[in-house]
Each structure stands twice: as C-alpha cells, then as structure tokens.
Amino acid sequence: xxxxxxxxxxxxxxxxxxxxxxxxxxxxxxxxxxxxxxxxxxxxxxxxxxxxxxxxxxxxxxxxxxxxxxxxxxxxxxxxxxxxx
Amino acid sequence: xxxxxxxxxxxxxxxxxxxxxxxxxxxxxxxxxxxxxxxxxxxxxxxxxxxxxxxxxxxxxxxxxxxxxxxxxxxxxxxxxxxxxxxxxxxxxxxxxxxxxxxxxxxxxxxxxxxxxxxxxxxxxxxxxxxxxx
Numbered sequence: 724x725x726x727x728x729x730x731x732x733x734x735x736x737x738x739x740x741x742x743x744x745x746x747x748x749x750x751x752x753x754x755x756x757x758x759x760x761x762x763x764x765x766x767x768x769x770x771x772x773x774x775x776x777x778x779x780x781x782x783x784x785x786x787x788x789x790x791x792x793x794x795x796x797x798x799x800x801x802x803x804x805x806x807x808x
Numbered sequence: 809x810x811x812x813x814x815x816x817x818x819x820x821x822x823x824x825x826x827x828x829x830x831x832x833x834x835x836x837x838x839x840x841x842x843x844x845x846x847x848x849x850x851x852x853x854x855x856x857x858x859x860x861x862x863x864x865x866x867x868x869x870x871x872x873x874x875x876x877x878x879x880x881x882x883x884x885x886x887x888x889x890x891x892x893x894x895x896x897x898x899x900x901x902x903x904x905x906x907x908x909x910x911x912x913x914x915x916x917x918x919x920x921x922x923x924x925x926x927x928x929x930x931x932x933x934x935x936x937x938x939x940x941x942x
Binding site for chain 1: 835841846848853856859860880884888890891892894895898
C-alpha cells in the first residue's frame with residue numbers, strides 16, 4: 724500500500740501555518756498546501772516567505788535583499804526545470 | 809478551479825490597493841510581485857515533491873508516466889508565463905519611477921500577473937489533490 728506523502732507533511736506544518744495565518748490573510752486557503760510542503764522540505768525558504776508576508780502586512784521599504792530575491796524568483800520561474808532536479 | 813482563480817486575483821488586487829493607502833504605488837506593486845512570485849515558487853516546489861513521488865509508482869496515483877510528464881510540461885509552461893509576467897510588471901514598475909505615464913500599463917500588468925499566478929496555483933492544487941490509491 725503506497726503512503727500518501729502529503730499527509731504527514733501537512734500535519735507537521737500545521738502549527739507553523741496557524742502562526743502565520745494572520746499574515747496570509749486571503750492567501751491562506753489556496754496557498755496552504757504548497758506552503759505546508761515548503762515548510763517541511765525547505766524550512767529556511769519558508770521562513771523567508773513568512774517574512775515577506777509580514778513585510779507586506781507592515782508595508783515596509785524595499786530592501787536590496789528583497790530585490791535580489793524577486794530577481795532570483797523570476798529566473799527560477801522562467802526556467803522551471805530546476806524545480807524537478 | 810475558477811472560483812479559486814477569481815478569489816486569488818481579487819485578493820492580490822485588494823492587497824495592492826490597500827497598501828497604496830500607506831505606501832507608494834511602486835512599493836506596493838513590488839510587494840505584490842514578490843508575494844506572487846513566492847506563492848508560485850511554493851506551488852512549484854510542492855508540485856515537484858508530489859511529482860517525484862508519483863513518478864515512482866504512477867498507477868498508484870491513477871496516472872501513467874506519460875500523463876505525469878504531460879502534467880509537468882503544463883506546469884512548466886504556466887511557470888514560464890508567471891515569470892515573464894512578473895518580469896514585465898517589474899520593468900514597468902521601475903519605469904514608473906521616472907515616467908508616470910506607464911501607470912495604466914503597470915496596472916494592466918498586475919492583472920495579467922495575478923491571473924497567471926492564480927492559474928498555476930489552481931492547476932497545481934488540482935493535480936496534487938489526486939491521492940494515491942491503496
């Protein structure tokens with residue numbers, strides 16, 4: 724019987740998702756599964772995204788790190804083969 | 809899927825407009841771009857985890873290997889659209905700093921961007937909703 728790889732990941736991520744839920748706002752439902760998986764497999768990246776959401780929430784200034792992150796994401800999204808390696 | 813798409817698009821635009829009240833349009837657009845890119849990135853990473861697992865035993869996921877490869881190709885195509893639309897929006901945002909005449913184009917680019925992000929999240933959600941059979 725094959726295991727469902729998603730269920731334990733989601734269960735482990737639930738506490739974190741509940742913590743950042745106020746920051747997710749309306750993003751929550753459509754993103755929760757992707758973010759739950761991300762929190763498990765890439766906790767550092769997940770923390771960065773949580774920070775970004777907090778920054779949006781607070782309307783903070785654009786930092787060099789934010790700009791670099793956006794530029795990096797654009798490259799990754801335009802070359803999605805890297806996600807499957 | 810359609811419900812989620814409209815819902816997410818509305819959320820993105822509402823977020824941008826709400827931020828305009830307390831910071832510059834350029835700043836708000838940037839935050840929206842970053843949130844959208846991060847959301848698409850998270851969806852892709854989540855799908856990649858699922859895809860790699862599913863390819864080890866496609867029948868258990870009610871798929872064929874060819875079907876999974878086709879799904880991946882679709883996702884990659886949607887990802888390229890998201891990346892390109894964010895790039896367009898970001899270029900317009902930077903132009904806006906010295907040329908306010910690009911504002912209508914910038915606003916239009918946000919609509920395209922939010923639609924593309926909503927689409928990839930909806931499709932990923934649909935694909936990974938197929939759980940393995942016992």
